[in-house]
Amino acid sequence: MTGWPLYEVFVRGKRGLNHVHVGSLHAPDAEMAVHAARDLYTRRNEGVSIWVVRSVDITASSPDEKDPMFAPSGDKVYRHPTFYEIPDDVPHI
Amino acid sequence: MSIATPAVPTTGPGSLQRQFDDTIAADHRIEPRDWMPEGYRTTLVRQIAQHAHSEIIGMQPEGDWLLSAPSLRRKAILLAKVQDEAGHGLYLYSAAETLGADRAELTDKLIEGRQKYSSIFNYPTLSYADVGVIGWLVDGAAICNQVPLCRSSYGPYARAMIRICKEESFHQRQGYELLLTMMRGTDEQRAMVQDAVDRWWWPSLMMFGPPDAESPNTAQSMAWGVKRHTNDELRQRYVDMTVPQAEFLGVTLPDPELTLDPETGHHRFGAIDWADFRKVISGDGPVNRLRLARRRAARDDNAWVTEAATAYAEKHP
Numbered sequence: 001m002t003g004w005p006l007y008e009v010f011v012r013g014k015r016g017l018n019h020v021h022v023g024s025l026h027a028p029d030a031e032m033a034v035h036a037a038r039d040l041y042t043r044r045n046e047g048v049s050i051w052v053v054r055s056v057d058i059t060a061s062s063p064d065e066k067d068p069m070f071a072p073s074g075d076k077v078y079r080h081p082t083f084y085e086i087p088d089d090v091p092h093i
Numbered sequence: 094m095s096i097a098t099p100a101v102p103t104t105g106p107g108s109l110q111r112q113f114d115d116t117i118a119a120d121h122r123i124e125p126r127d128w129m130p131e132g133y134r135t136t137l138v139r140q141i142a143q144h145a146h147s148e149i150i151g152m153q154p155e156g157d158w159l160l161s162a163p164s165l166r167r168k169a170i171l172l173a174k175v176q177d178e179a180g181h182g183l184y185l186y187s188a189a190e191t192l193g194a195d196r197a198e199l200t201d202k203l204i205e206g207r208q209k210y211s212s213i214f215n216y217p218t219l220s221y222a223d224v225g226v227i228g229w230l231v232d233g234a235a236i237c238n239q240v241p242l243c244r245s246s247y248g249p250y251a252r253a254m255i256r257i258c259k260e261e262s263f264h265q266r267q268g269y270e271l272l273l274t275m276m277r278g279t280d281e282q283r284a285m286v287q288d289a290v291d292r293w294w295w296p297s298l299m300m301f302g303p304p305d306a307e308s309p310n311t312a313q314s315m316a317w318g319v320k321r322h323t324n325d326e327l328r329q330r331y332v333d334m335t336v337p338q339a340e341f342l343g344v345t346l347p348d349p350e351l352t353l354d355p356e357t358g359h360h361r362f363g364a365i366d367w368a369d370f371r372k373v374i375s376g377d378g379p380v381n382r383l384r385l386a387r388r389r390a391a392r393d394d395n396a397w398v399t400e401a402a403t404a405y406a407e408k409h410p
Binding site: 003004006022023024025026028029032039040043044060062063064 | 109124126127128173176177180183184187188190191196249252253256260399402403405406409410
């Protein structure tokens with residue numbers, strides 16, 4: 001196992017759903033990672049499709065910057081439908 | 094995924110420590126790249142690694158019966174269960190890895206005796222009834238321990254525990270069903286079940302760890318949300334849950350002091366032999382050496398498979 005890269009595993013539970021991150025595993029290459037992911041994460045029909053991605057290839061936002069990173073959306077209440085007052089008797093809106 | 098370098102002060106208002114404390118206080122989850130106190134990280138690595146090791150070593154007692162299962166049905170069930178234990182170990186090593194632990198290093202620590210695993214796996218499985226009793230009692234106790242961990246404050250551990258708990262339910266039910274079948278069999282089969290219960294009952298009570306008064310880390314672990322109930326609380330829950338199951342099965346739990354306290358609604362039980370527990374956990378149980386020797390052999394004897402796969406991957410990029 002030593003030296004094998006770490007892969008993050010994403011599983012689509014059924015058609016119509018997104019792939020969701022389920023965990024990680026070590027494998028010598030991507031093809032073996034998919035096989036191992038099948039054995040490890042879909043022993044009970046948990047998926048119809050698997051993605052594997054080398055962990056080092058993921059670029060993530062930093063938790064320390066979460067305020068400046070996500071602040072721009074915080075004060076834009078007009079992006080939400082509840083911001084607008086519509087009289088109760090207007091139908092279908 | 095690298096560990097972020099803290100950009101804000103670690104103490105005082107608005108600090109990383111305060112953000113961590115607020116997250117815990119709000120019962121939200123800590124995620125891998127969040128800042129966390131060093132003690133929180135090391136406690137979790139130790140707890141998750143110990144849990145992962147238990148799953149991996151836990152393959153052995155039942156694995157011993159794979160080739161002697163009494164029918165193809167029982168063999169398929171047992172194989173699926175042992176495969177699940179391997180899976181559980183891997184989910185947990187994966188969670189430990191998000192804390193910066195190295196998987197191969199954790200295995201080395203287990204093999205060298207520097208990290209522990211559950212004391213329960215240091216007892217031999219002497220008859221096929223043991224397979225049923227392990228499913229019923231050992232997995233039953235494990236479920237009591239593990240269900241609250243689905244709410245662990247550390248996200249990846251909690252998520253691994255949710256998967257594990259779903260699968261453990263099959264483990265316990267297959268064990269109980271196996272025992273029901275044997276109890277409907279011959280006198281000899283019923284005697285085998287009772288003998289297995291006699292041997293596993295007390296060790297299963299020890300799975301919850303030392304009594305609260307001797308568990309110095311419990312308070313901190315509960316404050317951090319990495320432990321949700323004390324050892325004694327969980328042990329009591331397990332006893333209360335198991336007694337009626339034993340009655341239904343028609344076996345006697347080997348404790349003459351076991352009685353229902355009508356005032357509290359809880360069962361009282363006899364004193365646990367903690368000296369024996371300490372002996373087993375520190376390496377002197379019936380089969381500790383065998384368990385570790387097998388794990389070492391699995392690593393060393395199969396190293397060529399790892400090497401071959403690596404060579405193949407390099408040759409076919």
